[in-house]
Amino acid sequence: NNMMTKEQSIVLVDADASSLTVSWPEHKTSGDEGLTYELQFRPTTGTSDFQTLSSTLKSSQARKKNLEPGTSYEFRVRVASSTSEDDFVTHDAPFTTLTSDQEADRMAPPTAEGDGNRAAIVQWEAAKDGKGADGYELQMRENSGGSHWTTLATNFKNTEVRKKNLDNVTGYQFRVRPAGADVFSPASNAVIGPTLGWEMKHLFRDLDDETLLRGTKEVALDDALAGKDIVLLYASAHWCGPCRQFTPQLANWYRS
Numbered sequence: 001n002n003m004m005t006k007e008q009s010i011v012l013v014d015a016d017a018s019s020l021t022v023s024w025p026e027h028k029t030s031g032d033e034g035l036t037y038e039l040q041f042r043p044t045t046g047t048s049d050f051q052t053l054s055s056t057l058k059s060s061q062a063r064k065k066n067l068e069p070g071t072s073y074e075f076r077v078r079v080a081s082s083t084s085e086d087d088f089v090t091h092d093a094p095f096t097t098l099t100s101d102q103e104a105d106r107m108a109p110p111t112a113e114g115d116g117n118r119a120a121i122v123q124w125e126a127a128k129d130g131k132g133a134d135g136y137e138l139q140m141r142e143n144s145g146g147s148h149w150t151t152l153a154t155n156f157k158n159t160e161v162r163k164k165n166l167d168n169v170t171g172y173q174f175r176v177r178p179a180g181a182d183v184f185s186p187a188s189n190a191v192i193g194p195t196l197g198w199e200m201k202h203l204f205r206d207l208d209d210e211t212l213l214r215g216t217k218e219v220a221l222d223d224a225l226a227g228k229d230i231v232l233l234y235a236s237a238h239w240c241g242p243c244r245q246f247t248p249q250l251a252n253w254y255r256s
Contacts, residue, residue, distance in 0.1 A: 009024070009089060009090065009091050009092070009146070010022050010023070010024045010075050010076070010077060010089065010090060010091040010146075011023050011024070011091070011146055011147070011148050011149075012091075012095045013061065013141070013173075013187060014063075014175075014186055014187050015095065015096065015097055015098055016097065016098055016103050016186070017069040017070075017097055017098045017099065017100050017102070017103040018065060018066060018067055018068075018069065018097065019063055019064060019065045019066075019067055019097070020063070020064050020067060020073060020075075020095050020097060021061065021062070021063040021064075021187075022039075022061070022062060022063075022064070022075050022095065023060060023061040023062075023145050023146055023147070024037075024060050024061075024077050024089060024145055024146050025060065025145050025146030026060045026144070026145040026146070027079050035058070035079065035080075036055070036056045036057055036058055036079075036080040036081075037054075037055075037057040037058075037060065037077050037078070037079060037080055038052060038054070038055040038057070038077065038078055038079070038080045038082075039052070039053045039054055039055075039057055039062055039075065039076075039077045040052050040053060040075065040076050040077070040088075041053055041064055041073050041074065041075045041076075042073065042074055043068075043071055043072065043073055043074075044072040044073060044074050044094045045071070045072070050074075050076065055080050056080065057080075059145075060144075060145030060146065061145060067097050068097065069097055069098065069099050069100050069103075070096065070097060070098070070099040071096065071097050072094035072095065072096045073094060073095050073096070073097075074090065074091070074094055074095075075090065075091065075095065076088040076089065076090040077089055077090075098183060102182070102183045103183075105128075105183065106177070106183045106184070106185055106186075107124065107125065107127055107176060107177060107178070107184075107185040108124070108125055108185060108186075109124075109175070109185050109186040109187060109188050109189075110122050110123060110124035110138075110174050110175065110176050110185065110188045111123050111124070111188060111189065112172070112173075112174055112188045112189055112190075112191035113191060114191055114192060114193060114194040115162060115194075116194065116222075116223050116224075117193070117194065117196065117220070117222035117223045118164065118165055118166050118167060118193035118194070118222075119162055119163060119164045119165075119166060119193055119194075120162070120163050120166055120172070120191045120193055121160065121161075121162050122138070122160065122161050122162075122163060122174045122188065123159060123160045124136070124159050124160075124176045124185070125159065126159055127178045127181075131178040131181065132159075132178045132179075134155060134178070134179040134180060135154070135155030135156050135157050135178075135179040136155070136156045136159070136176050136177065136178060136179060137151065137153070137154045137155070137156075137176065137177050137178075137179055137181075137184075138151070138152045138153055138156055138161065138174060138175075138176050139151050139152065139174065139175050139176075139184065140152055140163065140172055140173070140174050141172065141173050141187075142168045142170060142171075142172055143168070143170045143171040143172055143173050143190040144168065144170045149175070154179060155179045164193075165193075166191075166192070166193025167193065168192075169192065170190075170192075171190035171191055171192040172190065172191055172192075172193075173187040173188050173189075173190050173191075174187070174188040175187050175188065196221065196222045196225055200225060200231070201221075204221055207221060210222075212224045212225075234247075234250065
């Protein structure tokens with residue numbers, strides 16, 4: 001089956017003054033090894049025919065460069081082995097490049113870093129000239145073909161947020177803009193919410209309630225150790241003289 005369903009569509013991942021990045025749902029059937037896509041585009045003004053950007057795309061995302069600022073374009077895609085015009089999938093509203101002024105005024109992309117169990121810290125620089133005084137609108141998308149942007153909040157007052165429940169194994173991207181602004185920042189790096197590997201879970205398999213102590217506070221095992229590059233385990237015994245000498249020193253070093 002070489003057809004992409006009409007319920008699927010191309011989505012806009014990012015736009016600047018000279019390029020558009022688009023994505024579409026992956027075509028998944030048995031025997032898809034070596035599958036490629038044919039992507040075409042054209043400006044929406046005039047009567048231009050579609051031009052083929054590529055017919056050998058292996059990814060379900062592509063960036064078209066060397067476009068005109070402030071210009072609208074239409075894209076369509078199909079499995080490269082398809083031969084029918086009816087097999088193309090497109091989108092409803094046109095995709096428009098930014099004007100030079102819009103690009104100069106947009107925020108820098110946020111950064112995203114894994115932070116504990118299935119979570120990430122997303123940070124961004126404050127907007128210029130106090131334009132973030134009313135807060136920031138933050139959006140997120142799964143880093144997979146055809147995923148749409150969804151709004152997390154429209155008026156974050158801070159420039160940092162911790163996003164939980166990041167379950168998608170392909171990761172997530174984020175973008176931000178001042179509340180009420182027209183243009184979003186470029187997309188962030190893709191980040192995967194760290195999880196605790198089965199090896200570590202097996203090591204702590206006899207742990208009561210799967211919790212650890214952080215000071216006097218109980219912390220879930222996954223939240224305490226997920227995403228950590230190095231985990232040090234220390235064991236001592238009350239009958240061991242050197243242990244009784246060293247353990248308090250280690251505890252003081254940890255607390256400091």
